[in-house]
Amino acid sequence: MSRFLVRRIFGALIVMFAVATLVFIMLRLVPGDPIAAMLYDAGDPDAVDEIRTKLGLDRPMYVQYGKWLWNAVQGDFGRSIYGSRVEVSRLLMEALPRTLSLASLSFIIAMVIAVPAGLIAATRRNSRADYAVTFVAFLGLSMPDFWLAILLIIAFAANLHWLPAIGYVPLAKGFWPWLSHLILPALAVGTAFSAIVARMIRSSMLEVLNTEYMRVARSKGLSERTLIMTHALPNALIPVVTVIGIAFALLMSGTVVVENVFAIKGLGRLLIQGILNRDYPVVQGTILVVSAIFVFSNLLVDVLYSIIDPRIRLQS
């Protein structure tokens, strides 16, 4: 098990190194000049050159790359080259908790809805409950999250005044202020996600319920509850876990639109602004963090797998 983990972590580091390198190169291949983006009027070549030298962008690319990588390994992602020249790590430390909070809460909401819904749909196949779950799931899937977000704001913030419409309050300032600002965006993001997971659990569960070992378990006289929860569910979750892992990583980087609707300055917003400003260090730093999250989620999925499935756990 520990050898398995060491191997996986080593692999993860290689993936992150590759991502960092690719992003560094691709950013510089993209047309557009950070200094042109910075200066309102880039007409003065002397001023442009001066800034370029100051930022170190006049040096050869491999020197820039080496320096950046060396610093990044030590935890220094440089400073934003746009505007006030804030440290990238500070920007990240501000954005990360927001996105992490939003993604986690969305994830929890999605699971709380999806697991029971999927189970009910599968065990009462072709019943009204099943059709209802399927209908709501398709509704959730086909509704764009930003549109749902706006509907939620209109209903719960503008009309009912139950919850704040926009913004983010750190957890340090109290649990309820933090939570109340997150409920609506998390609902907007979590709904579509729960629809996907519920559908997956349903189909995976249906497959398991038809297996020979379920018939054997039933022939032993076990209660319906034991059959579903201990015999069927763990097997049904094996394929679902993969999707959940990927989806969680996507949640971490892919809530840009909803972050914008609710004016939450998370990772997604940071990344988009960085790209628009050709703010190389910000984009590089953010993507590195996002890729770390992806790699880590996948690692977590593998560990989860081995917990659920003895065939994987006992292989090594």
Added chain:
Amino acid sequence: MEKLLQIKDLIVEFKTPGGLVQAVNGISYSVSGGDIVAIVGESGSGKSVSALTILGLVQTPPGRIVGGEILFDGTDLLSLDDQAIRDMRGQDIAMVFQEPMSALNPVLSIRRQLTEGMKLHLGLDKKQANARAVELLSMVGISDPVERLNQYPHQLSGGMRQRVMIAMALSCKPKLIIADEPTTALDVTIQAQVLSLMQDLCKKMNVALVLITHNLGIVARYAEWVNVMYAGRIVESGSARNLYANPSHPYTVGLLNSVPRLDQERGKPLEPIPGNPPDLSALGDGCAFAPRCRFATEKCHIEIPVLAVVDDEHRSACWEIEALQRENAA
């Protein structure tokens, strides 16, 4: 003698895209306590469905029990509610299934799968159930039973898994075990071992056994009573000895001629039964075997034959039984 299991005029239908199919078409048989009864037939003959019906394990829909009675110790199992039939399962009647590779849950340990029934039905605590599990595993011939308990199905061979299944079936001291093709998926050498084991244990513990198989040859050594099924009906029924000595249905004769036997001269070609198994959704009026039968006469295509006495403890459903017996004698 009081019968342990009595099935009377059981009819089971299935709704399929091709129409209504009568999988079991009015079969009756009985099993006495401690006896081994074989149900023999090709796939699609209704032998598995009739067995699954006993424990209410046929999915409804698409299945539907149209008529008949299944009496176990005098209680009609078909009239029991869900909870009552669940209490029967595993405790009074246990099952052994065909595919040992897929019959055990891959994510649960052998311990868990072997002890859960005992905890439920016998009310044993963890320690007692563990002790009995070890005992059962050594009884079915598994070495290192203590270690095996902590293993998972994928760590056991097919033969061992089937032994675990047998241990599971015996665990709650049932009165009847239904074994649905218990050895079909195993190697030939293992088949005999597993069957002998089942026979031994059932005799030792006075458990009746319904052995479902497509291999009439296997049955000879183990069963006391044989029911041959074709297209949802029992076509021949009798004590194993009489049925082998004097097979009295053309289908039974066909089954016997189509498998190699040790008591026949070597090199004798096997005779397959001509034609295909019948389409159950399009059965005609007459005997379902008539289209494949060389003795078939006009009557066979018009009227369904009924089970008639052949000799002591032996009945057959065939209109041309005399023609068949003349040939047997020759």
